Amino acid sequence: MKRTRILRRAQSLWARVGLRARLEAFILLALLPMVGLVVVLLLQERSQDIERAREATRLLADRGAQQQAQIVQQARSVLQLLTLVPDIREASPGRCATLLKQATDLYPWASGFGVFNPDGRLLCSSNDNRPANLAERDYFQKALATRDFTVSNFLIGQNSKQPRVVAALPILGDDGSVIRVLVGGVDLSWLAELSAEIARESGGIVSLFDSQGTTLARVPDPQGIVGRSMADHPMIGKILREEAGIIEDDGLDGVPRISGFSTLEETGAKIVVAVARDDILAAADRNLLLGTGIMTGVVLLIVGGVWVLMEVMVLRGLRDLKASAAFLSSDFFDPHAPCTPAPVHTSEFSQVALAMRTMGRTLSAIAFEDRLTGLANRRFFEAHVERLQDQPVQDRDPLAILYIDLDGFKPINDQHxxxxxxxxxxxxxxxxxxxxxxxDFAARLGGDEFAVLLSVPDGQQGHYARDVARRIIDSVSAPIMADGLDIRIGCSIGTALWPSDAADLTMALQNADRALYAAKRAGRARVVSYSDLPADNAMAT
Structure with missing residues (x-):
């Protein structure tokens, strides 16, 4: 009985609920699964942000390790060339020192060269401050034993106080014995510059530890730990035991950090890029809050639109019908009077449809348009690339890909x-x-980087892409008036063709990025096509 009374009371209350309120309740219930799905997607995006941050730290650490390997390889090539010079092989008085000084000035990473006897005595040097005898040095003994190129562990320069390594290459006589040893110092000042650059990109801390855990460099270094051994720290201990990887643990400053690390070849040193985990979560939470706010706004907009729609298109008609019914029931009924005093205007449906289309465009702009430039954003660009990849081969149109990077833009933000x-x-x-x-498709990928996809007939992509690239460079280079300032910047462009340069569109995009990298290295306002790159340069860039 009690259950029956409750059911009847609920039915009575529902019967008193108006049609508009019922429809609003139905819409809200229908939207709940979508809201839940959006929240789940946003939470997944939050997890992906953390994973992207983890991967970014590892990639940045690998970048430092690769640059170290390239410099060591260059040092080996230079030593091999110098051993071919007769005056250096014979340690000719005066002439040998002059040639070594010239070589030191030629290579930015070189801190000096010297020629030594197998007993470790100095014969000639580009630097008068070099040690007179290296017989007891491990790398010198290894070079004698292996008769091959060797590299020392990291050393701290007596004058520069900066980390460096020493490379040694034996000079062999006709009988294969070691007659002299050519030694070169590799200055790692580039490491401080790279560390500062990576720290700016990641917003974290970049550290270099030798194979024993001593801190060789750190940017920034608020705790002043450069020169101190950190081998006892739990995180550093884990890093020293592995070649490369990602670790989530308390950093040297006690802050929970995501740390990517890699090993520098030859020396066993570790380069570590660490970002605060709370900073990554804060950014992800901001994105989650923004997405939730947008979704809430969309729901409110839909509910408000339905409220107005019910008033204009339904409730007004029902009131007219009610008025007609009352008029028909009255004593003043006139058979010639209209049954519906206020006719419904069908144009209101088109107005509502127009409003929904406008709302759809607004939401699309929020998701896929770069709000600053009005171009497509990176998300839209990646989605567009995926659509092109998924097209059947017979339906694909050849593409010219332009990657664009502004020249001289950073000083504008810094100065103005x-x-x-x-x-x-x-x-x-x-x-x-x-x-x-x-x-054609134009997008802003982020910062001062842009991309353009040009659809042109097969066989004409290269010529047309270069013409458009030159037109873009000329347009960007024209003066810009901003805040009363005459701003002048330029841009560099790398181009690639699909499928001419690569059958896979993703690889073609990477080729365009390589061409852009080559254009940036060549100077300002340059266009470089991937097909114009040397084969070895195209693979290594």
Whole structure:
């Protein structure tokens, strides 16, 4: 009986609920699964942000290790060349020192060269401050024993106080015996520059530890631990036991950090890139809050739209019908009077449809449009690339890919502020849009990086891509008025063709990025096509 009364009371209350309230309740219930799905997707995006941060630290550490390996390999090549010079092989008085000084000035990483007897005595040197005898040095003994190129562990320079390594290459006589040893110092000042650059990119801390755990370099170093042994720290102990990887643990400053690390070849030293985990979570939580806010706004917008729609298209008609029914029931009924005093205007449906389309465009712009320039954003660009990849082969149109990077943009933010920089980027977006045809695809990938996909007939991509690239460079190079300032910047462009340069579109995009890297190295306002790169350079860039 009690259950029956409760059921009847609920039915009575529901019967008193108006049609509009019922429809709103139905819409809210229908939207709940979608809201839940969006929240789940945002939480997954939060997890992906953390995973991306983990992978980024490892990649940045690998980048430092690769640069160290390249410099050591260059040092080996230089020593091999120098051993072929007769005056150096014979340690000719005066002439040998002059040639070694010239070689030191030629290579930025070189701190000096010297020729030594097998007993470790110095014969000639580019630097008068070099030690007179190296007989007891481990790397010198190893070079004599192996008769091959060797590299020392990290050393701290007596004058520069910076980490460096020493490379040694034996000079062999006609009988294969070691007659002299050519030694070169490799200055690692590049490491401080690279560490500062990586620290800016990641917002974290970059450290270099030797194979025993002593801190050789650290950017930034608020605790002043450079020169101190950190081998007893739990995180450093784990790093010293592995070649490369990612570790989540308390950093040297006690802050929970995500640390990517890699081993430097020859020396066994470790380069570590560490970012605060709370900073990554804070950024991810901001994205989660923003997404939730947008979703809440969408739900409120839909509910408000349905409220108005019910009023205009349904409830107004019901009131008219009610008025007609009352009129028909009254004593003043006139058979010639209309049954519906206020007719419903069908144009209201089209108005609502227009409002929904406008809302859809707004939501699409939020998700896929770069708000500053009006171009497609990176997410839209990646989605567009995926659609092109999934097309059947017979339906694919050849593409010319342009990767664009602005020249001289960073000083604008530094000198005039980000507001001026944003105005410049907005104008660059407008100019870029004017340089391409309707149907071509232009996007801002982030910062001062842009991309353009040009659809052109097969066989004409290279010529057309270069023409468009030159047009973009000329347009970007024109003066820009921002905040009353005459701003002048430029851009460098790398191009690649698909499928001419690569059958896979992802590889073609990477080829365009390699070409852009080559254009940046060649100077400002350059266009470099991937097909113009030397084969070995195209693979190594």
């Amino acid at each position: 502020g980000h507001h001026t920089g944003d105005m410049v980027l907005k104008e660059i977006g407008n100019r870029l849009a004017r340089c391409v045809r309707h149907g």
